[in-house]
Amino acid sequence: MTESASLEYGPIQPDEAQPLWTLIDQALHRAMQPGWAEHVGAENFRAIRQNGKLAGGMGIMNMGQWFGGRIVPTAGVTAVGVAPEFRGGGAASALLKNALEEMHENRTPISTLFPSTLTVYRRSGYERAGVSTVYQLPTQEIDVRSRDLDIVEADESHREDIFLTYNARAEITSGNLDRHSLMWDPILGFGGRRVFTYLITNDGETEGYIIFQQSRGADHIRVRDLCVLTQGAALRLLRFFADHRSTIDTVSWNGSPADPLVHLLGEQIAQPTRTRDWVLRIIDVQDALSARGYPRNYEGELHIAVADELLPWNDGNFVLKVADGKGQVYKGGRGDLKIGVRGLASLFSGHLTPSEIKTLGGLEGTESATGDASLMFASPRPWMADHF
Numbered sequence: 001m002t003e004s005a006s007l008e009y010g011p012i013q014p015d016e017a018q019p020l021w022t023l024i025d026q027a028l029h030r031a032m033q034p035g036w037a038e039h040v041g042a043e044n045f046r047a048i049r050q051n052g053k054l055a056g057g058m059g060i061m062n063m064g065q066w067f068g069g070r071i072v073p074t075a076g077v078t079a080v081g082v083a084p085e086f087r088g089g090g091a092a093s094a095l096l097k098n099a100l101e102e103m104h105e106n107r108t109p110i111s112t113l114f115p116s117t118l119t120v121y122r123r124s125g126y127e128r129a130g131v132s133t134v135y136q137l138p139t140q141e142i143d144v145r146s147r148d149l150d151i152v153e154a155d156e157s158h159r160e161d162i163f164l165t166y167n168a169r170a171e172i173t174s175g176n177l178d179r180h181s182l183m184w185d186p187i188l189g190f191g192g193r194r195v196f197t198y199l200i201t202n203d204g205e206t207e208g209y210i211i212f213q214q215s216r217g218a219d220h221i222r223v224r225d226l227c228v229l230t231q232g233a234a235l236r237l238l239r240f241f242a243d244h245r246s247t248i249d250t251v252s253w254n255g256s257p258a259d260p261l262v263h264l265l266g267e268q269i270a271q272p273t274r275t276r277d278w279v280l281r282i283i284d285v286q287d288a289l290s291a292r293g294y295p296r297n298y299e300g301e302l303h304i305a306v307a308d309e310l311l312p313w314n315d316g317n318f319v320l321k322v323a324d325g326k327g328q329v330y331k332g333g334r335g336d337l338k339i340g341v342r343g344l345a346s347l348f349s350g351h352l353t354p355s356e357i358k359t360l361g362g363l364e365g366t367e368s369a370t371g372d373a374s375l376m377f378a379s380p381r382p383w384m385a386d387h388f
């Protein structure tokens with residue numbers, strides 16, 4: 001029997017939850033956020049066992065992600081860890097392959113995760129597909145004076161306003177999560193330090209919100225989440241930060257590549273302090289390409305030949321027909337655009353253009369097919385504010 005043949009994948013028993021989470025905490029070199037594993041739920045963890053012993057595991061969260069104005073169901077993978085004595089024996093690869101097959105059985109078309117190393121995930125068909133950026137801004141240097149809109153403290157009765165504002169932005173950007181309570185609860189605060197929540201309003205209409213904490217040690221505002229839908233809301237929020245300048249030195253938030261707060265400042269004083277890419281795996285080419293949205297005023301078809309060594313149902317030719325912002329996918333066709341499943345992940349999210357993927361060796365195709373793909377997958381640069 002080969003080493004990997006003795007690896008077994010499956011759910012965990014209730015009495016295995018604590019040992020698995022302890023193993024994952026050790027593997028990640030820092031404990032998961034307190035309460036996170038319980039929050040994800042033992043029923044959503046999967047383990048890989050070698051000769052009956054727990055070798056590693058991970059959590060799977062059923063979520064959605066916005067692409068082209070539509071929500072694509074995604075399996076968010078969290079807390080991947082293999083015990084050090086089991087590493088290098090294919091445990092993580094077997095865990096991921098089995099999990100991808102399970103996700104496919106559940107008809108989840110894509111999977112998304114934050115990698116701490118790319119190698120093992122690339123081998124499983126994941127590829128860089130969007131960014132996560134933390135910006136920091138010194139409050140003393142903010143050069144915005146506008147207090148035109150109102151900023152009002154929010155309470156639980158404003159939750160719906162916050163959710164709707166977030167969704168309005170998610171729909172017109174790319175890659176934002178379709179958040180459900182699993183993601184919202186930690187943002188809105190479940191215990192611990194005080195969380196402040198404000199709405200930015202214009203004649204009573206909500207145009208933005210901010211949820212933050214103050215760190216006394218660093219005289220810092222750490223934004224848990226913010227969203228601005230208009231120029232006025234962004235300017236009001238910058239002024240709100242400036243109004244803290246006598247006691248707060250810096251503000252940081254998770255923002256987008258085209259962040260309105262960064263771009264509305266008079267000078268380049270908001271700097272990215274950390275930027276990481278998240279990765280995406282196309283689990284089912286047909287379902288994934290039919291689930292996302294496309295530019296509304298574009299009509300055309302693309303003949304794709306996909307190569308996928310791990311998931312055989314993806315390996316082959318597909319025709320993608322786009323009209324009215326929607327895609328229909330059939331098997332077959334001429335295969336004008338030859339693309340690996342990893343290149344397809346970067347194309348799908350809009351993270352890379354076809355010519356960029358071509359330069360990286362992930363795609364070959366006629367000029368006309370590459371041109372069509374550029375128009376079909378044109379999108380704002382994908383990002384997300386969440387981390388999991």
Ligand SMILES: CC(C)(COP(=O)(O)OP(=O)(O)OC[C@H]1O[C@@H](n2cnc3c(N)ncnc32)[C@H](O)[C@@H]1OP(=O)(O)O)[C@@H](O)C(=O)NCCC(=O)NCCS
Pocket residue numbers: 027028029079080081082083086087088089090091092093094114115116117118119120
């Ligand atoms: C990353 C991790 C899950 C891989 O588990 P594993 O069972 O050893 O992985 P596999 O045996 O299936 O694959 C091993 C391959 O992954 C790559 N790899 C594993 N760990 C790596 C690391 N830390 N850095 C870079 N590449 C790594 C190597 O290419 C390795 O192949 P090789 O041994 O032939 O060189 C494991 O090392 C681990 O738990 N690390 C600490 C926690 C962590 O980083 N988790 C990922 C969070 S997103």
